[in-house]
Amino acid sequence: MTVTLTGTSLTLEDVVAVARDDEPVGIAEAALDRMRARRAIVERATADGAPVYGVTTGVGMRREAAVDAAAPRAFNRSTILGHLVGLGPAAARDVARAALLRLANGIVAGYQGARPELAAALVAALNESAPPHVSVLGTVGQADLAQHADLAHAAAAGVELEAGEALALLAGNAFSTGQAALAVIDTVAFLRWVDAAAALDFEAFRGNVSALHAEIATARPYPGIAATLDRMRALLDGSALWEPGAARFLQDPLTYRCAPQVHGAARDALRFVEGQLAIELNAHQGNPLVVESEGRLVSVGNFDSQPLATALDLLRIALAPVLTAAVERTLKLLSPRFSGLGEGLVPGERSWQDGLSELGVAAQAIAAEARLLAQPVSYELVSTMQESGVEDRAALSSLGARRAAELLDLGARVVAIELTVAAQAVDLRDEPQLGVGAATLRAYVRERVPFLESPEQMPLPLEELAASIRSSAAPA
Helix, strand or coil: CCEEECCCCCCHHHHHHHHCCCCCEEECHHHHHHHHHHHHHHHHHHHHCCCCCCCCECCHHHCCCECCCCCHHHHHHHHHHHCCCCEEEECCHHHHHHHHHHHHHHHHHCCCCCCHHHHHHHHHHHCCCCCCCCEEECCCCECCHHHHHHHHHHHCCCCCCCCCHHHHHHCCCHHHHHHHHHHHHHHHHHHHHHHHHHHHHHHHHCCCHHHHCCHHHHHCCCHHHHHHHHHHHHHCCCCHHHCCCCCCCCCCCHHHHCHHHHHHHHHHHHHHHHHHHHHHCCCCCCCCEEECCCCEEECCCCCECHHHHHHHHHHHHHHHHHHHHHHHHHHHHHCHHHHCCCHHHCCCCCCCCCCCHHHHHHHHHHHHHHHHHCCCCCCCCCCCCHHHHCCCCCCCHHHHHHHHHHHHHHHHHHHHHHHHHHHHHHHHCCCCCCCHHHHHHHHHHHHHCCCCCCHHHCCCCHHHHHHHHHHCCCCC
């Protein structure tokens, strides 16, 4: 199904469809008409010789220099080439395509007065199979200049850029926004995995399901708590844990008892971030701005990515305690004091084998790295003398998005360990009646990771399980 760009209606689902599923892209005819009307305003300003930043003047420290009306193409080419300063590895294929899609949608919106021909070139590049090479390093978030230069150099190379079009391509945050959109979509799926893993933890621990009482959400009416309770109760539907006297403790450790609150807080943070992304996917992110009702261009600061960067900081902060809690539940299952099972979940009594004990150490190490990625970055670069001191703030939105993706990548490994340990503990119990969802999840784990009976089975295929968590929906 073709994703049709209007400049105002791009969604997270559209980004996934194009970036990962290679859905074709088109442009709405009404959007092309709007682009032509706004382009006419740019052309009038150019003909009048009015000083318009990046259109009839240079950019950055050369903003006072006039651009000869006869030489806009040379200026545009120089501007693109001068920003090809990105370094580091190439962005993943889906990230590059998401960035190009967001860039195309911004051009289609017409706020910077680019021609329909430029939008068509970007869409044509999207509809080709090979994504552009985009270096991941070199942006501070006050427009992803280096990454947009990569995109423009690859996708718009066949277009002779007219007045203002180089800046239209460069002055935006499509790279940060595309990265963030994919990270947000992946977080939605990841939270379903962590709910499922927590439910299997409850089965493995023989936890007290009073912590999942439906009245909790009435007494503390956060939407995230309510959604988490609904999910976990559904996963444990039919479990023997609901029978009177099934719980081993009156009150379980906090990471069991407070799972709905911790996961719920992450869901509520995610909802806010989704709202920010819904705006950013269709917002003007550049400078200048065509004000069609006034027939002129005005200098603005919409390239500042603080709204996006702040949201991404919040997302990572909210995910960090989810992973910390997952590790602690895992450690409790590995401890005879809390689980009532053998050390390291080794079958039999007083074995000298390590069993799964060292998985606890691995989980702690990985979660520690993930927590470091949760450190806020949106206030990191506070001042710079670049561009004669005019560009004196930045939000590092691209770094925030990249760290969100890296945190989720580590988180999948934490959950893989958590599920492996929980499945081992469940199997050591006396054939408990599992909830329907928990039973499905246990079977999913067992298809990939065997019950550990002997150290000769090590190492377990945990990377394969983690890859499945990253790429698949939770089975229950």
